[in-house]
Amino acid sequence: MSVPLYQAKAEFFRMLGHPMRIRVLELLQDGPMPVRNLLAAIEAEPSGLSQQLALLRRSGIVSARREGSTVVYALASGDAAGLLGAARRILTEVLAGRHKLLAELREAEVAAR
Known part of the structure; x- marks a missing residue:
């Protein structure tokens, strides 16, 4: 099977x-x-x-x-190196999105004061 x-x-x-x-x-x-x-x-x-x-x-x-x-x-295989590179790119995008969200939250907090 x-x-x-x-x-x-x-x-x-x-x-x-x-x-x-x-x-x-x-x-x-x-x-x-x-x-x-x-x-x-x-x-x-x-x-x-x-x-x-x-x-x-x-x-x-x-x-x-x-x-x-x-x-x-x-x-x-060289594909393993490619996989690690893809993981780095994905993490970079995810973390960049989180930093943007964090900045927006901080701005909203300052504006609410």
Whole structure:
């Protein structure tokens, strides 16, 4: 039995729903990175980062390759970077709208005095 597309999309976005996973994807936009560099940039416990990387790898959004004793992670597709860019643009629009509303509320408060 196949999963409806909307359900698969919901599961995909749920997979992205962790700050550490988003940060990993942001870091990997600049290119492949060894685990030790990810650890330094994220300042996470190794076990916590390992869990998040495993989930991202299982989902297929990142890939891993071994270089000697080092594991290097990379985005599996450039589309992941595009998704993060789209999220930034959407958030920018949402926050700009909130700032406009806040300014209007403040103006109304001053006018009511």
